[in-house]
Amino acid sequence: MNTRSGQGAARGRRRRSQDPGVFSPDGLWKRWRRSSAYCARVDFSDWLLALHVLAAFALIAALVLFSAVMVAGWAVDRPQRAIAYSRLAAIGGPLVGAGAALALLLGIALAIDLDDYQIWDAWILISIALWIVGGAAGSRVGAHYTDAQELAQRLAGGGDETSAELAAKLSDRRVATLHAITVTAFTVILVLMIFKPGA
Amino acid sequence: MSLLAAIRPDSWNWALLVHVAGAMILVGGLLTAGGAAALARRDETGALIRLSFRTLAWVALPGFIIMRAGAQWIYDKEGFTGDDPAWIGIGFGISDLGALLLVIALVLGGVGLRRSRRGGGEGMLRVSGIIALVLLAMYVVAVWAMTGKPS
Numbered sequence: 067m068n069t070r071s072g073q074g075a076a077r078g079r080r081r082r083s084q085d086p087g088v089f090s091p092d093g094l095w096k097r098w099r100r101s102s103a104y105c106a107r108v109d110f111s112d113w114l115l116a117l118h119v120l121a122a123f124a125l126i127a128a129l130v131l132f133s134a135v136m137v138a139g140w141a142v143d144r145p146q147r148a149i150a151y152s153r154l155a156a157i158g159g160p161l162v163g164a165g166a167a168l169a170l171l172l173g174i175a176l177a178i179d180l181d182d183y184q185i186w187d188a189w190i191l192i193s194i195a196l197w198i199v200g201g202a203a204g205s206r207v208g209a210h211y212t213d214a215q216e217l218a219q220r221l222a223g224g225g226d227e228t229s230a231e232l233a234a235k236l237s238d239r240r241v242a243t244l245h246a247i248t249v250t251a252f253t254v255i256l257v258l259m260i261f262k263p264g265a
Numbered sequence: 266m267s268l269l270a271a272i273r274p275d276s277w278n279w280a281l282l283v284h285v286a287g288a289m290i291l292v293g294g295l296l297t298a299g300g301a302a303a304l305a306r307r308d309e310t311g312a313l314i315r316l317s318f319r320t321l322a323w324v325a326l327p328g329f330i331i332m333r334a335g336a337q338w339i340y341d342k343e344g345f346t347g348d349d350p351a352w353i354g355i356g357f358g359i360s361d362l363g364a365l366l367l368v369i370a371l372v373l374g375g376v377g378l379r380r381s382r383r384g385g386g387e388g389m390l391r392v393s394g395i396i397a398l399v400l401l402a403m404y405v406v407a408v409w410a411m412t413g414k415p416s
Contacts, residue, residue, distance in 0.1 A: 108413045108414070108415050112412065112413045112414055113413060115412050115413070116408075116409050116412040116413035118412075119408060119412040120405070120408055120409060120412075122289075123288075123289055123292050123405075123408055126289040126292075126293060127289065127292045127293040127295075127296045128293075128296070129293065130289070130290060130292075130293020130294060130296070130297060130324060131293060131296055131297040131300065134293075134294075134297045134316065134320050134324060135297075138312070138316050138319075144310075146309065146310050147310045147312050150304070150307075150308040150310055150312050150313050151312065151313075151316075153304050153307070153308075153313075154297070154300055154301050154304055154313060154316070157296070157300045157304075158296075161296075253286075256282070256285065256286065256289075257282065260278050260281050260282050260285065261275075261278050261282075
């Protein structure tokens with residue numbers, strides 16, 4: 067968690083900080099940034115970085131949760147148990163959505179805020195491309211499990227009998243592959259964020 | 266913050282990757298364990314409370330070990346000599362207290378799971394899940410401290 071350790075002071079120097087004057091909108095923005103940094107004793111860029119990393123943690127934590135649910139629910143054939151797992155998976159839905167969106171937006175804001183990085187740096191562009199790949203694969207996995215949850219709820223209306231259709235839906239290898247693509251894409255993004263090749 | 270620490274050498278990247286990846290696995294394990302425990306009251310099958318303990322044991326514990334090993338690795342590389350900044354104190358403090366709480370949660374969960382086979386142990390499994398949620402909140406603070414680096 068020691069991302070870009072101890073950069074607050076140096077980063078302040080590297081930022082685009084030519085003061086345009088107090089009365090311009092940009093000047094007011096920069097004054098607000100200085101005052102908020104003073105109050106919180108945390109630099110504005112460090113706030114951006116902290117929130118960016120927290121969003122990434124939310125995203126990866128949700129992927130860990132989905133993986134655990136997927137493994138635990140593999141080939142489950144009783145609807146009540148499938149419903150229990152789907153309730154747990156529902157926690158991950160908002161986290162993965164908000165985490166992915168905020169990680170991207172705050173990452174772009176950081177690239178704009180810091181002189182050391184540009185939005186068109188290769189490692190940033192590759193990360194954005196992987197974000198799209200991971201997001202697309204993940205949304206297909208989500209749609210599949212929503213269908214499985216609806217099937218489980220329909221089946222639960224008639225008791226808790228075993229269902230081969232439900233078991234097949236919960237052990238779909240194509241969906242497991244899509245989930246693996248999602249996890250791999252976001253893991254490679256993490257590696258790129260730390261190594262920053264070419265930066 | 267020392268200017269010497271302002272630029273991270275590339276040789277620290279592997280240590281940082283191990284540390285961050287371990288922390289993400291740990292937080293994911295705690296989220297799953299805590300979430301499963303919180304939802305377990307409405308689950309008559311008992312699947313969620315068992316999943317809660319198993320996630321703590323098989324995901325959160327390895328994640329903690331990887332995170333802590335990475336922390337020590339990068340700490341040694343940074344070469345702090347006793348005058349550690351506040352964020353390092355917060356990180357190590359939460360990590361050490363977190364280790365203790367994780368062990369307690371695992372012991373309670375393990376005993377609870379064993380008793381659940383004879384029809385008991387639900388309370389212990391629930392407490393284990395509650396500890397996971399407390400740990401989750403602590404590690405969110407740690408992530409903020411490690412990245413925001415309050416002076």
